[in-house]
Amino acid sequence: MATDVWVLCEHAGGRLRKIAHELLGKARELAGRLGGRAAAVALGEGSGALAEEAGTHGADVLYALDSPALSSYTTDSYVAALAPLLQRERPFLLLVGSTALGRDLAPRLAARLRAGIVTDCTSVELQEGRVVVTRPVMTRKAIARVAFRGEGPKIAVVLPNVLQPAPPVPGARAEVVAVPVDAAPSRTRLVGIEAVARETVSLTEADVIVSGGRGMRGPEHFTMLEELAALLGGAVGSSRPPVDSGWVPHDYEIGQTGKTVNPLLYIACGISGAPQHLAGMSGSRYIVAINKDPQAPIFGVASYGIVGDVFEIVPLLIDEVRRVKGARRDPA
Amino acid sequence: MDIVVCVKHVPDTEAPVRLRADGQGIDESGLPFVLNYYDEHAVEEAVRIKERVGGTVTALTAGPPRAVEALRASLAMGADKAVHIQDPALEGTDHLGIARVLAAAVRRQPADLILCGKLATDDNAGIVGPALAEYLGLPQATAVTRLELRDGTAVVHREVEGAVEVVEVPLPAVLTVERGINEPRYPSLPGIMRAKRTPVTVLTLAELGMGAEDLTALTELVRLDPPPRRPAGRLLEGEPAEVVRELVRILHDEVKVL
Amino acid sequence: MEFELGEEHRLVQATVREWATRRLLPLAPELDRQGRYPPELVRELGEMGLMGVFIPEEYGGGGMDTLAYCIVMEEIARAEAGVSVVVSVNNSLACYPIFAFGTEAQKRRYLPELARGRKLGCYCLTEPTSGSDAASLRTTARDDGDSWVLNGTKAFVTNGVEAEVLIVYARTGEPGARGISAFIAEKGDPGLSVGKVERKLGIHASSTCEIVLEDCRIPKDRLLGERDRGFPIAMATLDGGRIGIAGQAVGIARAALEDAVRYAKERRQFGRPIAEFQAIQWKIADMATRIQASRLLMYRAAWVRDQGRRHTREAAMAKLFASETAMWAATQAVQVYGGYGYIQDYPVERHFRDAKITEIYEGTSEIQRMVIARQLLAP
Numbered sequence: 011m012a013t014d015v016w017v018l019c020e021h022a023g024g025r026l027r028k029i030a031h032e033l034l035g036k037a038r039e040l041a042g043r044l045g046g047r048a049a050a051v052a053l054g055e056g057s058g059a060l061a062e063e064a065g066t067h068g069a070d071v072l073y074a075l076d077s078p079a080l081s082s083y084t085t086d087s088y089v090a091a092l093a094p095l096l097q098r099e100r101p102f103l104l105l106v107g108s109t110a111l112g113r114d115l116a117p118r119l120a121a122r123l124r125a126g127i128v129t130d131c132t133s134v135e136l137q138e139g140r141v142v143v144t145r146p147v148m149t150r151k152a153i154a155r156v157a158f159r160g161e162g163p164k165i166a167v168v169l170p171n172v173l174q175p176a177p178p179v180p181g182a183r184a185e186v187v188a189v190p191v192d193a194a195p196s197r198t199r200l201v202g203i204e205a206v207a208r209e210t211v212s213l214t215e216a217d218v219i220v221s222g223g224r225g226m227r228g229p230e231h232f233t234m235l236e237e238l239a240a241l242l243g244g245a246v247g248s249s250r251p252p253v254d255s256g257w258v259p260h261d262y263e264i265g266q267t268g269k270t271v272n273p274l275l276y277i278a279c280g281i282s283g284a285p286q287h288l289a290g291m292s293g294s295r296y297i298v299a300i301n302k303d304p305q306a307p308i309f310g311v312a313s314y315g316i317v318g319d320v321f322e323i324v325p326l327l328i329d330e331v332r333r334v335k336g337a338r339r340d341p342a
Numbered sequence: 343m344d345i346v347v348c349v350k351h352v353p354d355t356e357a358p359v360r361l362r363a364d365g366q367g368i369d370e371s372g373l374p375f376v377l378n379y380y381d382e383h384a385v386e387e388a389v390r391i392k393e394r395v396g397g398t399v400t401a402l403t404a405g406p407p408r409a410v411e412a413l414r415a416s417l418a419m420g421a422d423k424a425v426h427i428q429d430p431a432l433e434g435t436d437h438l439g440i441a442r443v444l445a446a447a448v449r450r451q452p453a454d455l456i457l458c459g460k461l462a463t464d465d466n467a468g469i470v471g472p473a474l475a476e477y478l479g480l481p482q483a484t485a486v487t488r489l490e491l492r493d494g495t496a497v498v499h500r501e502v503e504g505a506v507e508v509v510e511v512p513l514p515a516v517l518t519v520e521r522g523i524n525e526p527r528y529p530s531l532p533g534i535m536r537a538k539r540t541p542v543t544v545l546t547l548a549e550l551g552m553g554a555e556d557l558t559a560l561t562e563l564v565r566l567d568p569p570p571r572r573p574a575g576r577l578l579e580g581e582p583a584e585v586v587r588e589l590v591r592i593l594h595d596e597v598k599v600l
Numbered sequence: 601m602e603f604e605l606g607e608e609h610r611l612v613q614a615t616v617r618e619w620a621t622r623r624l625l626p627l628a629p630e631l632d633r634q635g636r637y638p639p640e641l642v643r644e645l646g647e648m649g650l651m652g653v654f655i656p657e658e659y660g661g662g663g664m665d666t667l668a669y670c671i672v673m674e675e676i677a678r679a680e681a682g683v684s685v686v687v688s689v690n691n692s693l694a695c696y697p698i699f700a701f702g703t704e705a706q707k708r709r710y711l712p713e714l715a716r717g718r719k720l721g722c723y724c725l726t727e728p729t730s731g732s733d734a735a736s737l738r739t740t741a742r743d744d745g746d747s748w749v750l751n752g753t754k755a756f757v758t759n760g761v762e763a764e765v766l767i768v769y770a771r772t773g774e775p776g777a778r779g780i781s782a783f784i785a786e787k788g789d790p791g792l793s794v795g796k797v798e799r800k801l802g803i804h805a806s807s808t809c810e811i812v813l814e815d816c817r818i819p820k821d822r823l824l825g826e827r828d829r830g831f832p833i834a835m836a837t838l839d840g841g842r843i844g845i846a847g848q849a850v851g852i853a854r855a856a857l858e859d860a861v862r863y864a865k866e867r868r869q870f871g872r873p874i875a876e877f878q879a880i881q882w883k884i885a886d887m888a889t890r891i892q893a894s895r896l897l898m899y900r901a902a903w904v905r906d907q908g909r910r911h912t913r914e915a916a917m918a919k920l921f922a923s924e925t926a927m928w929a930a931t932q933a934v935q936v937y938g939g940y941g942y943i944q945d946y947p948v949e950r951h952f953r954d955a956k957i958t959e960i961y962e963g964t965s966e967i968q969r970m971v972i973a974r975q976l977l978a979p
Contacts, residue, residue, distance in 0.1 A: 085472075085475075085481070085482055085483075086481065109502075109503060110500070110502035110503060111502070113468050113484060113485070114472060114483075114484040114485075116472075117470075117471070117472035117473045118472040118473065118476045118482065120469070120473065121441065121472070121473035121476035121477060122476055124438075124560070125560065126436070126560030127438070127561070128467075128561055129466070129468055129469060130466050142564060145465075145466075146466075146569070147464065147466070147566070148353065148359045148368065148465075149355045149463065151359040151568075151569065152359060152566050152568060152569065153567050153568070153569055153570070154465075154563055154566050155564040155565045155566075156561050156562065156563055157561065157562055157564050158560065158561055159559065159560055159561060159562055160560060162560060164560075197481035197511070197512055198481050198482075198509050198511045198512075198515075199509065199510045200507055200509055201497075201508050201509065201510055202508035203505050203506070203508070204505060204506045205505045206504055206505055206506060217599070218599055242593075242599055242600070243599070251626075260487075260501070260522045261501060266355055266379075266463060267379065267521050270466075274597065274599065275593070275597050275599050285355065286356075289355075292569070295597075296596075296597045297572075297575075298589065305863075305866050309575065310575075311572055311575070313572070313575045313576070314575060314576055314577075314578055314589060314592060315575055315576070315577045315578065316577070316589065317577065322582050323582055323586060326583060326586040327586050327589065327590070330586050330589075330590045331590055331593075331600065334600055374614075376614070411607070411611070414607065414608075414611060415611065418615075527647075528615055528619050528647075529615050529648070530647065530648045530649045531648065531649035531650065531653060531661075531662030531663060531664050531668065532657045532662060532663050534608050534611050534615070534664075535608060535662075535663050538607065
């Protein structure tokens with residue numbers, strides 16, 4: 011329907027991914043203003059069972075392409091399944107999460123459908139009937155406000171952790187529309203998956219990130235950052251130099267050549283704050299910087315700064331956090 | 343193998359950027375431009391493949407006259423040929439339009455493999471690669487961190503959240519590369535001299551059989567603004583133990599993570 | 601008259617700047633503090649063709665010109681001055697004389713490895729008792745039938761510790777400039793050893809030492825150029841070397857300027873950045889002006905040399921002006937930093953220490969003035 015707002019909902023283990031909640035919240039809001047419906051689209055085996063979760067998070071409808079053939083993502087099979095559905099139903103707007111899957115699929119889908127597409131969106135609004143989004147550009151030195159043109163399909167690929175999920179509505183349940191799937195063969199073949207050993211929550215979804223830079227001096231010192239992150243329920247990241255020096259794996263990197271993160275709290279330890287790093291984390295709500303150099307540019311974006319030696323401050327911080335948490339857990 | 347690498351000429355990410363007063367773009371005067379970081383990795387990968395199995399590497403770009411420097415940098419790294427699509431009508435198009443134009447150029451020559459960087463650092467869009475694959479009707483794999491060739495198939499590694507996928511992609515295909523796939527070489531001086539001597543093929547839209555109607559943009563820039571100013575921060579001062587206590591109090595009371 | 605660098609020179613500049621910023625600059629404090637020569641970086645420079653910038657590709661070099669060479673020198677020195685002199689000596693004082701005066705066999709034997717940075721070269725002219733008065737050198741080379749036998753001590757040899765190829769000037773004839781020959785020695789030659797290794801004020805990443813020759817036997821085919829015609833080789837070599845040192849000086853001066861500008865914008869006193877004070881503004885303006893003037897003198901000297909014309913005066917002017925600018929600019933930069941300029945945690949005290957040698961080696965400023973005046977006042 012031309013007033014419906016759809017969300018491509020990624021899911022795993024019977025649950026929606028966190029970003030799906032964020033996008034459904036926005037879909038609910040926009041659909042409300044358009045007088046249409048918010049719809050979740052889920053692919054793969056078991057997608058039909060997501061109706062309750064989709065509903066409590068804002069979806070009126072769940073299009074379920076419930077087929078084992080779609081349980082593993084391949085570009086061809088997902089495009090083949092979604093394109094005809096979107097061409098038939100013609101939603102006003104499709105929201106996709108900026109995940110590995112979303113970034114692989116959305117541009118191809120846009121080319122297939124001749125849809126306007128903007129990626130890395132940090133906001134999605136309706137202004138005088140037009141969809142207007144914002145997205146950072148130029149290593150986050152500028153924010154672009156972009157509008158979709160014309161009446162054709164529109165796809166907005168949205169960054170994680172920038173939209174707020176709607177407060178869950180208990181008991182709400184999305185109406186399930188089972189979409190028959192003609193399993194299209196995929197030219198590419200997934201032949202293996204190697205899980206990356208990281209016990210913590212993924213960086214792009216984390217609410218708290220403890221991050222280390224060149225000031226950490228070596229791989230062994232990241233252990234204390236992991237300890238602090240664990241205490242705060244967060245994830246560990248790094249700026250580029252520790253990755254270049256081989257201290258931490260690639261997937262730790264936050265910045266222009268790594269991930270863009272938007273946590274509630276970002277603790278930067280021994281990070282000087284080069285623009286390429288700021289590009290990846292300056293959207294954080296609170297930034298705490300610990301650095302020996304009072305001139306370090308990171309202090310220019312920090313909410314709270316400590317000019318000090320990370321090797322002195324962080325252990326003290328770990329102890330104090332532990333103490334406060336212990337006290338709270340056991341008030342007697 | 344005949345490899346085409348699509349490259350983009352982008353502002354140096356180290357350089358400060360001035361916005362135009364009318365909010366319609368950036369002030370390019372005095373801004374240093376470079377070959378897009380991720381495209382360097384794509385060129386490097388292509389040149390390594392050529393050095394192993396033979397063939398030619400063609401660097402391709404669609405952009406204003408200054409974009410020829412991205413082609414020269416690619417040639418200096420070892421690309422053999424360079425194609426520059428230049429046309430005033432490119433100014434107003436969107437990423438899909440660019441992808442259509444690149445596809446038209448790719449179709450003019452043999453291409454067993456098409457490589458791009460996973461995104462360009464001026465806008466981080468990451469749209470052109472997959473769109474190009476769609477317009478060429480070819481299979482794709484994005485954010486590739488490792489590439490092996492086995493009898494007409496590319497076996498690639500791609501990083502997804504929490505895992506690394508191993509995917510077989512039949513050639514010809516479009517692959518977008520992630521950093522970590524290789525360490526791009528610095529152009530050598532002989533490479534730079536060779537690059538200077540290599541003629542660049544320049545194509546207009548008409549020569550590609552395309553008209554302005556193929557480039558209608560489906561999105562438009564409304565305004566470009568500076569980033570929102572973060573509220574001024576506060577330095578916590580005092581002895582380490584005091585400072586830490588104060589910080590934890592803030593984390594508890596204000597940030598509410600404890 | 602073109603004042604802009606052409607496309608390929610711009611690309612060289614951008615490439616070397618990128619390499620120097622990413623690979624060399626982060627290591628600069630450590631190289632200086634530890635006096636560490638970085639063989640891994642020299643290898644990378646060699647792979648890029650930067651250890652033999654103007655040596656033709658057929659001999660393994662970069663195949664470019666003197667203008668490219670001084671651009672390379674400025675960009676490397678901006679990051680770290682010690683490594684830049686390693687590069688300069690290898691290019692100008694080792695590769696060049698072999699290329700310009702060597703036999704085909706000598707070129708094929710030595711240039712590929714020198715130009716690719718696989719072996720390092722050095723230049724042995726100065727002795728404990730002959731510096732500015734180079735022609736009074738005392739090292740002798742005796743014709744012993746199938747070998748030359750060299751005896752003497754060479755001082756202040758840059759790269760002397762790591763070098764495997766040495767251009768050695770020794771006396772084969774009458775006293776004075778007319779009795780000097782040039783030779784190519786190798787580290788394995790019997791009777792050649794590294795003597796005292798000097799501890800210097802700056803450029804610590806580059807080694808400076810004595811080379812001791814005690815009945816050092818080298819094969820007859822190691823004579824470079826003609827017998828007794830070594831002094832003109834030494835002087836011609838210095839013409840190019842001086843342009844390289846001008847590049848080093850411009851690079852050091854630019855480092856001082858860039859660091860001073862950055863600091864002036866960040867440091868606040870009296871309620872505002874010190875960049876808003878005229879005293880600082882004038883220093884910055886003067887530094888920038890003199891650096892640009894130095895650079896243009898350097899580019900012109902390179903251009904004249906690339907035209908195949910005599911460029912002794914231009915090279916001397918460039919080296920003289922750039923080196924004095926570097927020392928002055930580094931001093932200004934320390935002043936801008938105030939107390940912090942004296943502290944080793946900040947880069948400007950290193951620029952100050954590194955700059956001084958540019959006024960001394962490859963011909964002191966006093967010698968450069970003599971060279972320039974002599975041409976202008978010739979009867």
